[in-house]
Amino acid sequence: MNRITRIVIGIALALSSACNYLDVVPEDNATLDDAFKSQDKALSYLFSIYGHLPNNIQYWMPGQPCGGDDLAVAVKGTTRWFCYKSMVYGEESASTVYHNFMRHSGAPTGGVNYDYYSAIRYAYTFLDRIQQVPDISETNLREWQGEAWYLIGYFHWALLEYYGPIVIMDHEISLNADETELYKPRNTFDECVDFIVECFDKAIEMLPPRQQNIRWYGRASAAAAHGFKVRTLLFAASPLFNGNSEFYSRLRNSDGTYLVSQTYDPAKWERARIAAEQAISYAEQNGYRLYENPANASIADNFERGVRNFHDYFVEPEYNTDEYLCAYVHTEGPKKIQRLSGIRTELPYSADDFTTSYQVLFPAVEMYYTKNGLPLADDPTIDLTTLYDYDPDTQVANINQNREPRFYACVGYNRGEFEIANEVKQVQAYAGEVHGYILKNDGSINSSVEYVNSSGYFLKKPVHRTTAYDKTTKTFSYKKFVYPVIRLAELYLSYAEADFEYNGKLSAQSLEYLNKVRSRCGLPDFEESWQLAGGMPTGSKLRQVLHMERNNELMFEGHRYRDMRRWKEADKCMNATWKAWNVWGKNAAEYYTIKDFKDFDRPRKFETPRHYLLPYPIEELQINENLVQNPGW
Numbered sequence: 001m002n003r004i005t006r007i008v009i010g011i012a013l014a015l016s017s018a019c020n021y022l023d024v025v026p027e028d029n030a031t032l033d034d035a036f037k038s039q040d041k042a043l044s045y046l047f048s049i050y051g052h053l054p055n056n057i058q059y060w061m062p063g064q065p066c067g068g069d070d071l072a073v074a075v076k077g078t079t080r081w082f083c084y085k086s087m088v089y090g091e092e093s094a095s096t097v098y099h100n101f102m103r104h105s106g107a108p109t110g111g112v113n114y115d116y117y118s119a120i121r122y123a124y125t126f127l128d129r130i131q132q133v134p135d136i137s138e139t140n141l142r143e144w145q146g147e148a149w150y151l152i153g154y155f156h157w158a159l160l161e162y163y164g165p166i167v168i169m170d171h172e173i174s175l176n177a178d179e180t181e182l183y184k185p186r187n188t189f190d191e192c193v194d195f196i197v198e199c200f201d202k203a204i205e206m207l208p209p210r211q212q213n214i215r216w217y218g219r220a221s222a223a224a225a226h227g228f229k230v231r232t233l234l235f236a237a238s239p240l241f242n243g244n245s246e247f248y249s250r251l252r253n254s255d256g257t258y259l260v261s262q263t264y265d266p267a268k269w270e271r272a273r274i275a276a277e278q279a280i281s282y283a284e285q286n287g288y289r290l291y292e293n294p295a296n297a298s299i300a301d302n303f304e305r306g307v308r309n310f311h312d313y314f315v316e317p318e319y320n321t322d323e324y325l326c327a328y329v330h331t332e333g334p335k336k337i338q339r340l341s342g343i344r345t346e347l348p349y350s351a352d353d354f355t356t357s358y359q360v361l362f363p364a365v366e367m368y369y370t371k372n373g374l375p376l377a378d379d380p381t382i383d384l385t386t387l388y389d390y391d392p393d394t395q396v397a398n399i400n401q402n403r404e405p406r407f408y409a410c411v412g413y414n415r416g417e418f419e420i421a422n423e424v425k426q427v428q429a430y431a432g433e434v435h436g437y438i439l440k441n442d443g444s445i446n447s448s449v450e451y452v453n454s455s456g457y458f459l460k461k462p463v464h465r466t467t468a469y470d471k472t473t474k475t476f477s478y479k480k481f482v483y484p485v486i487r488l489a490e491l492y493l494s495y496a497e498a499d500f501e502y503n504g505k506l507s508a509q510s511l512e513y514l515n516k517v518r519s520r521c522g523l524p525d526f527e528e529s530w531q532l533a534g535g536m537p538t539g540s541k542l543r544q545v546l547h548m549e550r551n552n553e554l555m556f557e558g559h560r561y562r563d564m565r566r567w568k569e570a571d572k573c574m575n576a577t578w579k580a581w582n583v584w585g586k587n588a589a590e591y592y593t594i595k596d597f598k599d600f601d602r603p604r605k606f607e608t609p610r611h612y613l614l615p616y617p618i619e620e621l622q623i624n625e626n627l628v629q630n631p632g633w
Contacts, residue, residue, distance in 0.1 A: 036129045039136055046126060046144055049151055050219070052119035054158075056558060057333025057483045060112045062087050062099055062162070062614075063561020065337075069573045070364040070551075070560045071459065073340070074357040076450040080110035088574075090605030094615040094633050101162060102620055116155040117169060123148045123155075124172035146206025150220035153199030156192065157232050161562065162614045164241070164630060165189045165251070165259040185253045185626040189260045193236040197275075200229040209286035210321065217319050217329055217482060223288060224326035226279035227486035233275050234494050237268035237501065238566035240612060247568075247609035251631055259628075266502055273498035280491050280513070283325060288488050290520045291322040303371065306405035306522015313487075313520075315464040318480050323489065327482040335478045338467050341459040343418050343427060345469050349438045349449060352474045354420075356435060360411050360457035360556075362579040362597065367551055368411075369404040373518060373529035375548060380532065388579075390592035397581075397592055405522040406552055412458030414581070414591065419460075421468035429456060431586045445584050455597055456581030461556050484557060489517050493550045500546055505538070517553055565612050574606035607632060 035045045056064040059082045065071050067084040079085045079098065086098035098111035107113050127148045130141060159166045168187045187195075203225040210221045236242065243264030251259045291313040299305040313323060320327070342354030370379040376399075377384065387399050394401060395415045412418045414429040431437040431445060435453070438446040464479030492513035499510045506514075515525045523529070530536045537545050547567065551560060564570045578597040585591030605611075610632025621627050 032125070032129065036132050037134070039133055039140060042126075042130060042133050042136070042144070045122075046147060049119055049122050049126065049148070052114060052116065052122075052155070054112070054114050055328070055330050055333060056485070057328050057330055058336055059084050059340075061558075064558040065358075065556050068560035068564060069361055069576070069578065071556050072359055072361055072455075074355065074359065074451050075454050077357065078110075083107075083110045083112060086111070087611065088604050088606075089602055090607070090611075092615065094618040094621070094629065097615065097617045099162070099614055100617060101159060101614075102617060106617060106619065116159050119155050120152055120169045121172065123152045124169075128172050142206050143208065146203045146222075146225075147220040149199050150203035150207065150225050153196050153203060153225070154228060156196045156199065157228055160189075160192050160196065160232075161235065163616065164248075164613045166192055167627075168192060168195050170195065183624045183626050185255075185257075186259055186628065188257065189236070189241050193232060196232050197229055200225040200232070204229075209282070214319055214321075217321070217327060221325070223279075223283050223286065224486060226275075226282055227325040227491065230272065230276045230279050230491060230494050231486065233268070233272035234498060235562075235566050237272045237498065239568040240566045242268055244568070247612065247631060251628065253628060254626065269498045269502035273495060273502060276491055276495035276498060277509075280488075280495060283488055283491065287322075288325065289322050290488060290516060291317065291320055292520060303405055303522045306520070307409045310406050310521040311409035311461065314461055314484070315479055315481050319482055320484070320487075323487045324482065324484050325487060325491075326485040328485060329482050331480070333483060334462065334481055335476070337462045337483075338464070338478050339476060341461075341463050342420055342467060342469070343412065343425065343435045343458060345421065345434075345471060347434050349451075350471075351451060353469055353471070355451035356453050356458060357451055358459040359453045359455040360459055361455055362457075363573065363576070364551075364555055364560075365399065365407075365411060365457055366579075367548055367555075368407040369523070369529075369548070369552060371402045371404055372532055373404065373523040373526070374533055375545065378533045388592070388594055390588050392588070395588070404552070406555070409521070410459070410461040410556060412460045414456060418458065418463075419465040420463055422466055427458060429453065429458075429581075429583065430588075430591050431584050437584055452583075454580060454583055456583050456591075459556060489520075489553050490559075492517050493546075493553060497546050497550065500542060506536075506542070514549060517549070521553075568612075570612060571606055571608040574604060574611075 034041065036042050054061055058064070059066050059073055062084055066073055066082070067087055073082050077085070079089070079091055083098045086092040092098055096108060098107055100107045100111065101114045101116050104113050104115045104118070127145060130136065130144060156166065156168065165186045165188055167184050168191065173181065203220060204222045207220055207222040207225060209223050211217060211219045241260055243261055245262040248260035249262060253259065292309045293312040293316050296305050296308040296312065299308060313320060337358070340355055340357040343356055344353045366376060369375060370382055372379050372381065376382055376387065382402070389398050391398055391401065396413065400413045400416060412427050414427055416427050418425050418427050428434050429436045432439040435458070437452050438449040440446045466477065467479055468477045470477070496506060496510040496514050499507055511526055518524070518526060527536065547563070550563065564573050579594050580597035582591055582593040582595050585593065613630045615633035616627060616629050621629060
């Protein structure tokens with residue numbers, strides 16, 4: 001029984017296996033005919049398709065939020081509990097697939113199973129039958145069809161991101177289909193991109209700019225479809241797939257068809273730029289803007305106001321309808337990420353407390369700008385020879401001083417401030433202190449403790465100032481918020497990147513968009529910052545800076561994993577030797593010593609081109625002999 005046949009087993013299987021994405025559960029396991037007898041039943045069927053969307057808020061999915069060089073979890077976290085590590089330590093294989101997006105089962109204990117092809121099949125079933133609903137209104141008919149096209153586009157995009165070229169499913173497969181329709185080879189990457197864009201274009205024509213009912217915040221909208229269209233085209237224009245003969249010269253179907261074009265096409269960047277321009281125009285015309293908390297307007301200091309505004313966009317509004325074009329509305333995800341990020345309240349150590357499991361990695365710390373809006377290496381006011389020295393006057397390392405507002409909004413460090421439990425606490429991270437490594441009674445390191453920080457940097461970004469732990473009742477108070485998938489700032493940065501790559505320089509429009517992003521977080525304009533460094537960067541230097549602009553704005557939101565791959569930089573980044581503070585040090589002299597970061601009992605492993613894409617599960621290759629495996633697997 002092949003993959004396409006398996007996904008038509010029945011509606012009952014679809015509904016029972018779907019995740020509770022919108023907290024809406026279909027009323028019954030209806031037959032197909034029953035599912036379309038009324039608007040309410042049809043809507044329940046549509047919601048069941050949303051149930052196949054992944055929970056990208058935690059640490060299961062690659063890069064969400066871990067898996068890149070920006071964020072990791074605690075030392076003792078095994079792959080069973082933090083399965084993103086299968087990609088970090090080379091445990092993923094075609095036969096041991098921790099991340100399976102082609103079926104409901106098959107991943108080992110702790111892995112994730114999402115059958116995206118089933119979801120696509122159900123979306124086509126919905127499209128083919130929705131007009132049969134006797135009481136359907138014209139508005140609902142059009143908008144729900146738009147949602148189905150959006151979901152078809154999304155699930156194809158998600159498969160493309162992880163596997164590269166895939167098999168396009170462009171219609172509902174009949175139960176009586178013959179083998180030529182069931183056992184198809186992979187489509188070319190460019191064919192996949194064109195099909196996904198077509199799906200999102202159809203959705204844009206049918207959907208409203210945003211969902212008016214706040215309870216349906218996670219449902220499809222035209223603005224979200226615009227955002228995913230831009231992301232798809234930027235992905236297609238990037239070095240990983242735009243003429244990448246280095247990686248994919250042997251990735252061909254059995255008839256010799258190249259699945260990835262071997263010729264670089266600069267027009268792909270222009271296509272992405274135009275899509276970004278259209279998406280930004282549409283979003284701004286429909287009220288989307290970069291979020292700034294009105295409560296911060298009275299803060300006179302621009303720097304401090306930038307710190308507040310940047311932190312608040314993430315955690316302050318329960319639903320950030322100003323900036324988020326698309327967001328995850330899982331209720332448990334934000335709770336989990338707050339508990340994993342918060343700093344402990346007191347000693348003795350208790351696993352019931354905040355865990356400090358999320359640890360910010362040195363590459364992210366070093367990437368953040370200075371307060372002048374420049375990379376550390378380009379700011380003439382920074383002495384790189386003393387960058388990692390301890391300053392006894394401030395009791396912090398030089399690298400943690402005079403940094404940009406986004407750094408202080410997102411990153412906690414030893415003797416720095418961390419707002420939690422309605423207090424401004426000081427991080428105390430020496431071994432034996434409340435936020436540091438736990439000591440035994442004899443003063444030695446207790447290496448068996450699970451929840452400790454190994455880099456010396458803590459994640460502040462998702463922790464609201466009211467998030468708290470009651471040690472008496474052992475209960476937490478969480479701030480409710482949704483998790484961003486696509487926000488307006490990403491579109492601004494995508495436009496600037498595509499504009500530069502196509503034209504070789506930044507247009508006035510790109511500078512305007514960059515400065516909107518920088519202004520919200522309290523940074524000087526791009527041109528003003530670079531005047532301090534002797535003038536605007538050009539060529540490969542400007543490309544590097546634009547990558548940093550994107551990284552620093554979107555850090556810890558799952559973008560770094562995707563971006564360093566599409567830029568063909570992942571092998572260099574992931575195989576580098578990362579720094580860490582000597583977190584076993586019991587005082588400043590011991591602690592402020594640079595060590596190699598060791599986040600587990602074995603080294604990281606990133607092989608090129610193997611780890612740029614997930615493997616096709618061996619079962620899929622055995623079922624459909626027309627499928628070819630990704631390089632290196």
